[in-house]
Amino acid sequence: MKIKKFKNLLYFIIFLFVATFTVWYATNSLLLSLAFDILILIGMIRIKKLNTKKNKLIHNIDAAYNFVNLMNIQMLSTTSVYEAYKSIENYIDADFANIDSDDIHEQLNEVANNYNLNSFKMYVHTLQIYENEGGNFKKMQEIPTSLCQKCKIYYHKLEKNKFSKLIEISTLFILWILIIYILRISIPDYYEKMMENVLTQIGMFAIIATGGFLYYQAVKEYLINEIRGL
Amino acid sequence: MFDKYKEMCKKLKINFKKDFSLTLSIFLIMIIASITLFFFYSYITLCLGIMCSFLYLFTHFENLKASLKQLTNAKEIAFNGFYRYVVTLLTNGNVLYSALQMSTEYVDNVLVDDVNELIADIENDTSIEPFFKFMSNFNDESIKQMILLLYKTQEVGIINDVLDSINESMINLQDNSISNYISKEEKNIERFYMVPILLSALVMVFISLYIFSLIGEGIYV
Numbered sequence: 001m002k003i004k005k006f007k008n009l010l011y012f013i014i015f016l017f018v019a020t021f022t023v024w025y026a027t028n029s030l031l032l033s034l035a036f037d038i039l040i041l042i043g044m045i046r047i048k049k050l051n052t053k054k055n056k057l058i059h060n061i062d063a064a065y066n067f068v069n070l071m072n073i074q075m076l077s078t079t080s081v082y083e084a085y086k087s088i089e090n091y092i093d094a095d096f097a098n099i100d101s102d103d104i105h106e107q108l109n110e111v112a113n114n115y116n117l118n119s120f121k122m123y124v125h126t127l128q129i130y131e132n133e134g135g136n137f138k139k140m141q142e143i144p145t146s147l148c149q150k151c152k153i154y155y156h157k158l159e160k161n162k163f164s165k166l167i168e169i170s171t172l173f174i175l176w177i178l179i180i181y182i183l184r185i186s187i188p189d190y191y192e193k194m195m196e197n198v199l200t201q202i203g204m205f206a207i208i209a210t211g212g213f214l215y216y217q218a219v220k221e222y223l224i225n226e227i228r229g230l
Numbered sequence: 231m232f233d234k235y236k237e238m239c240k241k242l243k244i245n246f247k248k249d250f251s252l253t254l255s256i257f258l259i260m261i262i263a264s265i266t267l268f269f270f271y272s273y274i275t276l277c278l279g280i281m282c283s284f285l286y287l288f289t290h291f292e293n294l295k296a297s298l299k300q301l302t303n304a305k306e307i308a309f310n311g312f313y314r315y316v317v318t319l320l321t322n323g324n325v326l327y328s329a330l331q332m333s334t335e336y337v338d339n340v341l342v343d344d345v346n347e348l349i350a351d352i353e354n355d356t357s358i359e360p361f362f363k364f365m366s367n368f369n370d371e372s373i374k375q376m377i378l379l380l381y382k383t384q385e386v387g388i389i390n391d392v393l394d395s396i397n398e399s400m401i402n403l404q405d406n407s408i409s410n411y412i413s414k415e416e417k418n419i420e421r422f423y424m425v426p427i428l429l430s431a432l433v434m435v436f437i438s439l440y441i442f443s444l445i446g447e448g449i450y451v
Contacts, residue, residue: 118338122311125336129315133332135322143314146401150408158412165419172426179430183437194440203436211429218422225415 016040023208026180028195032205039209043216050223057225058155063093064120065152068145071127075137081105081127105131119147158225166222173215180208238294241367242301253290257283301340305367307407308338312345313376326384327352341367356384372403 019040023033070091074084082101089097095114099107105128112124123144130137184191194200239246264279315336319329330349337345344367351360361381365374 118307118311122314122336125311125315126318129318129322129336133319133322133324135318139321140318143310143401143404147404150404154408154412158415161412161416162419165416169419169422169426172423176426176430176433180433183433187437187441190441190444191437193444194437200436200440204433207429207432207436211425214422214425214429218419218425221419221422 012044019212022177022180023205025184026208027201027204028192029201029205032201036205036209036212039212043212047216047219047223050220054223054225058159059093060115060117060120061152061155063095064115064117064123065148067092067096068120068123068141068148072141072145075141079137081131117148117151119144119151123148155225162222162225166218169215169218173211176211235291235294238298242294242297244294253287257287260286302367302369303407304340305344306370306373306403308341309368309373309376310404312337312341316380320383326380352384370403 016037020033020037023036024030027033067088070088071084074087075081078084078087082099082104085096085099085104089099095111096108105124108124108127109121112121115121123141126140126144129135130140195204235250236246238244239249260279260283264276264283267279268276312333315333316326316329319332320326324332327349330345330352334342334345334349344364348360348364351363358378358381361377365377368374368377
């Protein structure tokens with residue numbers, strides 16, 4: 001865990017250094033490159049928050065999927081929801097720990113509300129209806145279970161697809177930065193002269209900052225996943 | 231057209247009178263401002279002002295339409311869960327009226343008002359009319375068929391085989407709506423493909439403009 005954190009910090013420092021150097025090289029201004037660093041730090045804090053949220057969603061989906069599958073197997077041999085829960089308690093996520101028999105449905109509803117997954121809420125409601133009204137559980141759970149399974153499959157598929165698209169977009173952004181470098185190298189005299197003017201410095205900074213902001217938006221788009229209905 | 235506007239506001243739970251008076255006021259202010267500007271400047275300001283006013287009206291109604299479409303979509307997705315609960319309660323021996331009443335405890339917030347309205351309507355009218363009214367909340371034809379089937383269960387009693395066969399169409403319906411969402415989500419990130427290309431062009435134009443201005447200065451010196 002510590003090594004991973006250290007690795008992430010190292011990547012961040014390298015990224016910050018490259019970004020600072022790029023802005024300084026493109027604008028000839030250390031002040032503007034420091035201003036860009038501040039923008040990067042703000043963006044990184046937001047991205048870290050979104051990443052935590054995304055990881056939590058994936059954890060919730062996996063935990064709900066695991067619970068539903070194990071519960072379905074146990075419900076084949078018993079009609080009591082609490083009994084089924086008790087026999088799978090050790091194999092499910094810690095979020096489901098210490099549930100009492102008296103208010104099992106309330107506590108499951110609470111977990112479902114925290115998870116905020118429609119499919120899982122539907123499954124918990126089905127358990128509640130089954131305990132209160134009875135019926136054929138095998139048939140009752142068909143749709144909620146299929147939704148929970150789809151939830152896992154589709155979210156992982158969406159994340160994978162979005163990640164490959166983000167890599168492609170990142171490559172294009174790197175090419176754009178390379179174009180700035182190439183221009184700076186190929187016409188050094190003109191470029192130097194151009195950056196002597198404060199207005200052109202700010203203009204170039206504005207273009208790079210816009211690019212940075214739009215890249216941040218692309219990363220945000222990758223991190224925010226919401227399939228309504230699941 | 232006016233009735234459609236009223237209907238849209240009703241479905242979106244927007245105060246029709248308030249929305250209408252606000253939209254009309256902004257539209258009139260924009261028209262008056264463009265006429266005033268016409269006296270001080272030129273007829274182009276009048277044309278532009280009138281165009282902007284109509285553009286404002288157009289975007290306002292387009293926004294209303296988009297919101298209504300989103301709401302309908304959300305209701306269609308919530309319908310899957312609602313229908314499942316009702317079918318379960320019906321197969322457990324409840325009559326439709328009590329099954330509907332019990333389902334309100336579990337149904338999604340976006341649909342709960344419509345279900346309550348359906349329950350209230352069934353209380354006063356046992357014909358198919360309340361079901362037609364409930365149907366108007368959805369665009370999907372298979373959902374409309376499912377609602378008709380609910381009416382049939384009220385008339386004839388529980389038809390287990392039919393209710394079971396609905397499972398398959400419900401799963402298809404879910405698959406369709408999920409696939410639509412995934413492609414929509416993927417399209418959202420695809421918008422950024424154009425950004426680096428546009429930015430590269432912008433950098434080129436920016437530098438070219440400066441170089442051309444330098445060359446121009448050189449010619450005139």
